[in-house]
Amino acid sequence: MTTVLTSQVKRLVGELSIPGDKSISHRSVMFGAIAHGKTTVSNFLTGEDCLSTIACFRKLGVTIHQHEDKVEIIGKGFDGLVEPTERLDVGNSGTTIRLMLGILSGRPFYAALEGDSSIAKRPMTRVTNPLSQMGAVIDGRENGKFTPISIRGGNLEGFTYELPMASAQVKSAIILAGLQANGTTTVIEPSKTRDHTERMIRQFGGEVSVDGLKVSVTGGQTLQATHVHVPGDISSAAFFLVAGAIVPNSEVTMRNVGINPSRTGIIDVMLQMGASLHVSEEGKDAAEPVADLTITTSSLKGITIEGDMIPRLIDEIPIIALLATQANGTTVIKDAEELKVKETNRIDTVVNELKKLGASIEATDDGMIIHGGSKLHGGQVNSYGDHRIGMMLAIASLISSEEVTLENEEAISVSYPMFFSHLNKLIN
Structure with a gap:
């Protein structure tokens, strides 16, 4: 046009x-989906990227009601997510695919993710490499570098990972995997990036430790539904x-x-x-x-x-x-x-x-x-x-x-x- x-x-x-806020809108749906109970969101961004996140979690079996900028998510915890019967289409959203890979890396089922032509050019190894080190089985075009990407998760082990470059998306993906892993997962940043994921863990009743550029979570936590105003x-x-x-x-x-x-x-x-x-x-x-x-x-x-x-x-x-x-x-x-x-x-x-x-x-x-x-x-x-x-x-x-x-x-x-x-x- x-x-x-x-x-x-x-x-x-x-x-x-x-x-x-786009970053917070994405995360509100994701955390609502992996928490227990009914999460309500107000002032949700109704842009195409955030709607892609809603569509993906519906395919994972999560009940989500949306009316304009108000969203209601019925979460059943990590274990409430189910194996999708079709590919998860993230559209143009890098946040959706990278953070979702972190969530799916701990789920004991198969999922495949794809996006538009722009997403197909964006490198995914910065996320898939650390998630693979934790135990997820990931593959994709050009040895997992680009979408479409397949993932079979489960049985993750916590570890310490030093980010080669500052990226809130990569940090968040590892933290979301760490919430499902055995032991403690620590991410060390080269410089401070946006901390919406850390704040939202606390907002949903979870625990996260931040010590300078180190962010740590322990696995096995249970998150509880809440209200999020974006x-x-x-x-x-x-x-x-x-x-x-x-x-x-x-x-x-x-x-x-x-x-x-x-x-x-x-x-x-x-x-x-x-x-x-x-x-x-x-x-x-x-x-x-x-x-x-x-x-x-x-x-x-x-x-x-x-x-x-x-x-x-x-x-x-x-x-x-x-x-x-x-x-x-x-x-x-x-x-x-x-x-x-x-x-x-x-x-x-x-x-x-x-x-x-x-x-x-x-x-x-x-x-x-x-x-x-x-x-x-x-x-x-x-x-x-x-x-x-x-x-x-x-x-x-x-x-x-x-x-x-x-x-x-x-x-x-x-x-x-x-x-x-x-x-x-x-x-x-």
């Missing part, structure tokens, strides 16, 4: 309630934070956004760049802290983004790159090799698509260099099926001097189905 985007916007003004997704809010900063005469407020410290790299970076961003902390929303965020048009400066900051904003780098094109000076992004194995190679895709609009930006082996002060013009750009690239390009069009045409706009519905309606609400 090709869409002509709004350009030359004079200002953005208003308030938004950002849809539920805070607004800071990764979705990021697009409007940047829009409010770079569109003239703007002021945008986003209500009840999750500000988990492992996810607030976007806030820290924008403040370092000089953004006029106010965080009004509201306290805790269930297990997660939330806040209202207000952004006004800002004078920005280029900075270097690297090291431990990267895992805290890995999903926001495409929109940060756009922000940097409007700053004074040069912004350098390093240590972000992980971008190469997202829905697209986000280093190359961000650079190529922003260049089409007139940005001065270049790719490096582990990131990009963005020269600020770019005057963006029109052009034809493509999301390449990557929701975050699509939304970034839509925000870029707001400050473009001419018409911007976006191909594959429909990818945005993966994580933010109401993105364009929210954007139009702010345009004055």
Whole structure:
């Protein structure tokens, strides 16, 4: 699908309630499925990725009722999951397939998983290798590197595993396997990643030990159903934070956004760049802290983004790159090799698509260099099926001097189905 985007916007003004956090929405269904009793979820994200998670667990025998952003899961524990009679289709969702592999690695039955063409290109050995070491029998295309992947689980042994690179998905998969393993399972991270899985274990009555970069769980725990209220997704809010900063005469407020410290790299970076961003902390929303965020048009400066900051904003780098094109000076992004194995190679895709609009930006082996002060013009750009690239390009069009045409706009519905309606609400 090709869409002509709004350009030359004079200002953005208003308030938004950002849809539920994608990472937490996925996990709420997964934990509800492996807990005992009826779990209720409010403000669930109804994007395609999260709906894929619901569909997969229904195939595993879990009763799930969904009405708009409210979900009810009837869990019967790990032992309540049943062998599926057909392949589990995760769609475009890397979170679904990787965390589900962790759950299935402890189940004594056979399952096969597949996804769309993007998932088929994403490497799975970073998950399947440690799960195989714990005792799961896993195979797939190119010796288990790519989907479709088959798994027969059961009889797992806890172990200590040092992650070769920071990844919340890999950490979570091993933790979910560890909850079913004999003994203790410990994951050692190279740097801190989002901790939604650890928080949710506690929310469902389980125990998890966190000591610096070490996360440990013991097997044989029983989780109990609870209520989960999903805070607004800071990764979705990021697009409007940047829009409010770079569109003239703007002021945008986003209500009840999750500000988990492992996810607030976007806030820290924008403040370092000089953004006029106010965080009004509201306290805790269930297990997660939330806040209202207000952004006004800002004078920005280029900075270097690297090291431990990267895992805290890995999903926001495409929109940060756009922000940097409007700053004074040069912004350098390093240590972000992980971008190469997202829905697209986000280093190359961000650079190529922003260049089409007139940005001065270049790719490096582990990131990009963005020269600020770019005057963006029109052009034809493509999301390449990557929701975050699509939304970034839509925000870029707001400050473009001419018409911007976006191909594959429909990818945005993966994580933010109401993105364009929210954007139009702010345009004055």
